[in-house]
Amino acid sequence: MPRRRARLRRRIWLALGLAGVVLAIGAWYAVPRVARVFEIKSLAAAAHDGAQVPTVEQVSYRSDGKRIAADLYVPPNPKGYMVFAHGNRPEGRKHPLALALAAGLGAHFTTLAFDFRGYGESDPLGPYRPGMTLDLTADIMEGARYLAARFGVPVEEVILVGHSFGSVTVGLAGKKLGSRQVVAIGSGDVEDMIRNAEQAEAQTRKLKKIDLDVPSEDVPALYAPLHADKVFDECPVGDRIFIWGEKESSKNTLTEHLDRLRRNCATRVIIAIIPLANHMYWSEGREFRSSKLYSVFIHDRDWADSVVGAILIHLLG
Numbered sequence: 001m002p003r004r005r006a007r008l009r010r011r012i013w014l015a016l017g018l019a020g021v022v023l024a025i026g027a028w029y030a031v032p033r034v035a036r037v038f039e040i041k042s043l044a045a046a047a048h049d050g051a052q053v054p055t056v057e058q059v060s061y062r063s064d065g066k067r068i069a070a071d072l073y074v075p076p077n078p079k080g081y082m083v084f085a086h087g088n089r090p091e092g093r094k095h096p097l098a099l100a101l102a103a104g105l106g107a108h109f110t111t112l113a114f115d116f117r118g119y120g121e122s123d124p125l126g127p128y129r130p131g132m133t134l135d136l137t138a139d140i141m142e143g144a145r146y147l148a149a150r151f152g153v154p155v156e157e158v159i160l161v162g163h164s165f166g167s168v169t170v171g172l173a174g175k176k177l178g179s180r181q182v183v184a185i186g187s188g189d190v191e192d193m194i195r196n197a198e199q200a201e202a203q204t205r206k207l208k209k210i211d212l213d214v215p216s217e218d219v220p221a222l223y224a225p226l227h228a229d230k231v232f233d234e235c236p237v238g239d240r241i242f243i244w245g246e247k248e249s250s251k252n253t254l255t256e257h258l259d260r261l262r263r264n265c266a267t268r269v270i271i272a273i274i275p276l277a278n279h280m281y282w283s284e285g286r287e288f289r290s291s292k293l294y295s296v297f298i299h300d301r302d303w304a305d306s307v308v309g310a311i312l313i314h315l316l317g
Contacts (some may be wrong), residue, residue, distance in 0.1 A: 036275035037130050037297050043274070044302045046309030051107035057218030059112075063142040069093075069121035069141065070114035073106025079316060081151060082109040082159040085116070087186075092120025097280055097304060101163060101185075104308035109159065110151065112143050116166075118210040128212045134165075135225035140173035142206050155178055156237075157240040160188075161311065164279065171231040171240075180238035183311055186241060188250025189257070194219055207263040221239040232257045235265035240298070241314050243307060245277030272310040277303055 052075035059072045069091060082105055086098035092115035093102060102113035116136045118125035125132075140160060148155040159181045162170035167184035174182035194200050200219040207214045207222075214222055224230075240261065244251040251271075261269050274281065276294060281303040 006108060031109055033294075037294065039275050040277075040298055040302055040306045043307075043309035043313075044305035046312055047104050047107075047305040048310075051104075052165065054106045054111075057107070059146075061119065061142055063139045063145045065144070066125075068114050068117065068123075068139055070112050071102065073102065073109075073111040073113070077085045078110040080159055081153050081157065082111045082161055083140055083147065083170075084113040085140055085162035085170050086119070087158070087162075087164030087235065089165055090119060090208055092122070092240035092258055093115065094120055096300075098163065100301060100304035101161075101307060103277045104305055105161065105311065108308075108312060110147065112222040113149055113225075114139060114143050115167075116214065122261050124211060128207075128214050128218075130218065132222060133225050134222050135169075135175040136170070137176060138167055140170055143179055144173075146178060159183065159315065161185070167168070168231060172226065174240075175231065175234065175236055178237050181241070181315060182236070182238070183241045183243065183315070185243045185307060186245065186248060186250065187254060188248075188313050189253035190223045191229075192221075192226040192253040193250070194223060220246045228254060228257045232261060235261065236267050238270045239270065241272070242312070243272045243274065243310055245274050245279060245281055247276070251278070274303070274306050274310065281307055281308070 019119075036229050054073040054075040057072045059070050061068050061070070076123065084093075084098075084102045084105060084228070086093050086095060089095040089098070091097065091098075092127070093113045101109055105111045106113070110170075116139050117121040117123060132153070144158040144160065146170045147153065147158050157180055160170040160174050160179050161175075161183040162168070163185040164187075167187035168190055169182055171183055175178070184275055194203055196215065200216040203219045203223075204214050204216045242251070242254070258269050258271075282295075282298070282300060
């Protein structure tokens with residue numbers, strides 16, 4: 001009988017030990033991920049804090065002789081004035097992510113969300129011709145001037161925000177305008193992104209969606225004005241904020257340029273990373289395996305709001 005009790009005690013202690021190991025492994029795996037989910041939720045909450053209901057007006061202005069279609073978000077008490085530039089999608093400002101970002105920003109700032117020439121409801125770029133480039137910075141600059149004239153603010157005080165293709169373009173527009181604050185979401189060095197024939201061919205397929213039939217061998221020249229060494233070849237006058245999803249590789253292509261800005265410029269270079277996110281911030285392209293698990297806790301709108309929250313934190317302090 002004593003021997004049986006001793007065996008039972010050993011089994012109980014062994015079971016408790018194994019349970020402890022399982023719980024420790026579970027905590028080691030789960031706690032960091034729970035913390036990341038909490039961080040995304042906290043950033044999304046920051047986007048909602050002080051949010052207002054804006055009026056939304058459809059407006060237009062001219063850029064290089066073309067009509068630019070835009071939505072103007074005007075909250076009752078704006079914290080500033082902002083131009084938002086969408087990514088390289090044919091829907092332009094109506095793409096779900098662009099729409100969510102513009103609406104989130106428009107709840108705090110008077111925000112002009114426009115369609116680049118050739119995208120969305122703006123006038124077409126026209127047929128491709130040799131020597132043509134995708135330097136569409138004029139669309140952003142004219143949008144900033146539109147806000148400056150309409151609301152009586154200095155053009156350099158208009159904040160420029162862009163995602164993907166828009167993030168590179170606002171960098172260049174900000175340099176030309178002397179903008180005090182520029183926010184680049186999901187930016188990268190365009191030169192690195194079209195470094196081989198396969199990547200150039202992928203761009204030709206994208207460009208066909210905006211009615212530009214570009215030979216793949218011409219793609220590098222088309223994007224040449226947007227290379228990082230053109231965007232960052234001198235010190236900008238104000239803050240430059242970069243936001244990336246944790247899963248984005250494009251941030252690595254700008255390391256050298258951002259390090260140089262930190263060394264040589266008075267500019268503040270601020271970097272924010274959105275945990276677990278990819279380039280589209282889960283509005284689409286949920287390619288990594290854990291996405292189904294996380295989507296139970298994090299909804300599509302949370303991802304867009306987490307980006308807006310990060311922008312607000314770094315712009316407003």
